[in-house]
Amino acid sequence: MSSSSQAENGVVHRHRVSPWPALSMDEAIASIQSAMPEGTCKFIPATLAKPGHVLVSRVAARSNVPEYHTSVKDGYAVIAADPSPTRRVVGVQVAAPTYPEATPLQLGECIRVCTGSILPPGADAVVMVENTVLLQHNGTEEEVIELKIGVEKGQDVRPPGADIREGETLLEAGTVLGPAEIGLLASNARRDVEVYRRPRVCVMSTGNELLDCTMDEQLAPGQVRDSNRPQLMALFQSRGFKPIDAGIIPDNRESLGEGIRMALRYSSVLVTTGGVSMGEKDLMKDVLEKDLRFKIHFGRVWMKPGLPATFATGILDDIPCAVFALPGNPVSSFVCAELFAVPALRKMAGYLKPHHTIIKVTLTNSLKLDARPEYVRAILRDPSAVSSSSTSDNSATVFLPSAFTTGHQCSSRLLSMAGANLLLRLPARSVDCTALPAGTVVDALVVGAL
Numbered sequence: 001m002s003s004s005s006q007a008e009n010g011v012v013h014r015h016r017v018s019p020w021p022a023l024s025m026d027e028a029i030a031s032i033q034s035a036m037p038e039g040t041c042k043f044i045p046a047t048l049a050k051p052g053h054v055l056v057s058r059v060a061a062r063s064n065v066p067e068y069h070t071s072v073k074d075g076y077a078v079i080a081a082d083p084s085p086t087r088r089v090v091g092v093q094v095a096a097p098t099y100p101e102a103t104p105l106q107l108g109e110c111i112r113v114c115t116g117s118i119l120p121p122g123a124d125a126v127v128m129v130e131n132t133v134l135l136q137h138n139g140t141e142e143e144v145i146e147l148k149i150g151v152e153k154g155q156d157v158r159p160p161g162a163d164i165r166e167g168e169t170l171l172e173a174g175t176v177l178g179p180a181e182i183g184l185l186a187s188n189a190r191r192d193v194e195v196y197r198r199p200r201v202c203v204m205s206t207g208n209e210l211l212d213c214t215m216d217e218q219l220a221p222g223q224v225r226d227s228n229r230p231q232l233m234a235l236f237q238s239r240g241f242k243p244i245d246a247g248i249i250p251d252n253r254e255s256l257g258e259g260i261r262m263a264l265r266y267s268s269v270l271v272t273t274g275g276v277s278m279g280e281k282d283l284m285k286d287v288l289e290k291d292l293r294f295k296i297h298f299g300r301v302w303m304k305p306g307l308p309a310t311f312a313t314g315i316l317d318d319i320p321c322a323v324f325a326l327p328g329n330p331v332s333s334f335v336c337a338e339l340f341a342v343p344a345l346r347k348m349a350g351y352l353k354p355h356h357t358i359i360k361v362t363l364t365n366s367l368k369l370d371a372r373p374e375y376v377r378a379i380l381r382d383p384s385a386v387s388s389s390s391t392s393d394n395s396a397t398v399f400l401p402s403a404f405t406t407g408h409q410c411s412s413r414l415l416s417m418a419g420a421n422l423l424l425r426l427p428a429r430s431v432d433c434t435a436l437p438a439g440t441v442v443d444a445l446v447v448g449a450l
């Protein structure tokens with residue numbers, strides 16, 4: 001795809017119809033997934049593995065867990081077949097393996113053990129302390145106990161490999177590490193582990209009208225506080241990526257070209273906002289295509305919000321780079337970053353399933369459909385709140401959570417994003433269907449904690 005220059009010879013020469021065909025969402029996502037630069041990998045000490053790291057290859061257990069027959073309870077190690085109801089306490093075996101050198105346990109004897117103690121030789125069962133009576137002691141040490149219950153061989157004993165067998169798969173390639181997986185690595189004496197690097201992503205706002213949000217001053221007429229940059233930095237941070245602030249760049253070709261080049265030195269992925277539509281200062285597509293010689297894979301997507309969303313790739317300093325040039329409207333930039341950039345970064349980070357979880361929800365109010373498929377912000381206020389709706393099979397009724405939309409869905413109204421944990425995926429309007437009534441079941445992408 002290519003376009004002729006939009007604003008290089010004065011506003012009279014600008015396009016009056018966008019030269020960019022609007023791709024479907026599916027086409028846009030497929031084009032991103034095939035054109036994104038590959039993720040890179042590294043070995044890290046297992047102790048430095050963080051939630052969100054993805055394993056490059058399968059991790060197998062290096063040893064059995066537990067390695068020995070181990071007590072599951074605090075009590076006494078005994079011989080199960082021993083018919084005697086009383087036992088002489090002939091020693092103690094705490095967690096450290098002090099006993100194995102000793103002579104094997106004999107009939108009529110027991111050894112005091114703790115949870116996790118290695119079973120002494122000869123013992124094959126454990127009786128927990130609650131199931132015994134102390135019959136004799138010397139003032140400090142227990143001497144004879146009585147068992148209140150019968151004993152079965154193997155009772156309250158974990159044999160070697162009961163939890164994990166040597167060689168067994170602990171974690172598959174592509175596993176996204178979380179607390180449990182990090183615990184598993186630690187429990188299995190992993191010194192290092194190969195993971196995908198979590199990608200860095202530069203975030204840049206563009207626009208002459210923008211004022212850095214840290215400036216306390218009054219806005220001059222026409223000025224706008226830059227909310228896109230902090231919002232997208234926070235989005236990427238919250239998704240486990242490393243955002244880098246690439247600042248605010250004014251709307252002129254030289255500054256944009258230089259700003260993009262500079263940002264891409266810090267990261268091979270850049271997300272910009274603003275300057276991608278039909279205005280005379282909307283230079284981003286031109287700068288990417290003509291000045292930086294990037295390939296624009298799409299310059300519009302048939303979706304709402306986010307119609308002018310743009311995706312380009314190119315090579316700078318021999319490094320493959322990708323630019324998501326997103327619309328300036330605050331909601332559009334947020335929704336597009338979530339739908340396009342987050343899955344792309346997840347793929348670079350090694351995720352086998354980079355896309356959002358999709359659930360079925362019922363609408364709590366009727367919604368008018370737009371000419372474009374729309375991503376409506378909504379809140380699953382209380383996952384236990386259910387409404388019934390019938391499936392195509394009338395004999396079955398399913399109960400689904402209800403979605404509450406966040407008010408007016410204008411793409412400049414950031415309040416429509418606040419608190420939203422769902423993006424409802426509404427179809428485009430058709431002749432037969434111009435609105436969805438309350439109670440309709442729709443697909444929703446999960447974008448926040450439920």
Ligand SMILES: Nc1nc2c(c(=O)[nH]1)N[C@H]1C(S)=C(S)[C@@H](COP(=O)(O)OP(=O)(O)OC[C@H]3O[C@@H](n4cnc5c(N)ncnc54)[C@H](O)[C@@H]3O)O[C@H]1N2
Binds near residue numbers: 205209275277332
């Ligand atoms: N003639 C047409 N006009 C527009 C079309 C169209 O197809 N034809 N598309 C509309 C749609 S849809 C969108 S979305 C916007 C996107 O335009 P741009 O990406 O060029 O964005 P800007 O014009 O730079 O800004 C739009 C709006 O957002 C405010 N903004 C920009 N950056 C920030 C920021 N960092 N923080 C807060 N607010 C920001 C900016 O001030 C504008 O109000 O185009 C429509 N127009």
Ligand code: MOO
Binds near residue numbers: 305306307
């Ligand atoms: O697509 Mo724009 O994001 O409708 O406002």
